[in-house]
Amino acid sequence: MADAVKFTEDEMKQINTLQQGYVNLQNALGQLGVNRIRLNQQFDDLDTAEDNVRNQFVENQTKEREFVDSINKKYGDGNLDLTSGVFTPKSTEETPEKTDKTL
Numbered sequence: 001m002a003d004a005v006k007f008t009e010d011e012m013k014q015i016n017t018l019q020q021g022y023v024n025l026q027n028a029l030g031q032l033g034v035n036r037i038r039l040n041q042q043f044d045d046l047d048t049a050e051d052n053v054r055n056q057f058v059e060n061q062t063k064e065r066e067f068v069d070s071i072n073k074k075y076g077d078g079n080l081d082l083t084s085g086v087f088t089p090k091s092t093e094e095t096p097e098k099t100d101k102t103l
Contacts, residue, residue, distance in 0.1 A: 075087055075089065076089050076090070077089070077090045078090050
């Protein structure tokens with residue numbers, strides 16, 4: 001069996017420095033992992049918020065279509081001046097005549 005050798009103080013300091021380096025790196029990797037989890041949660045929250053806004057957009061389009069349909073039924077085709085609120089019906093000359101032609 002070989003004789004035991006005691007490391008020098010300088011060698012022990014180097015070992016301790018290396019060990020502390022690994023501890024620091026492990027802590028940094030752990031912190032990065034936690035940051036990644038938080039970012040993923042934020043991305044999930046953004047996706048949810050975006051989905052909600054997209055759904056609201058589609059709902060708003062549906063309401064607009066329903067409103068336009070009801071206005072067309074009430075007043076007929078025409079143009080609305082959004083500034084003045086004045087509706088101008090389309091003249092019958094602008095509306096193409098419907099004809100029933102069969103072959």
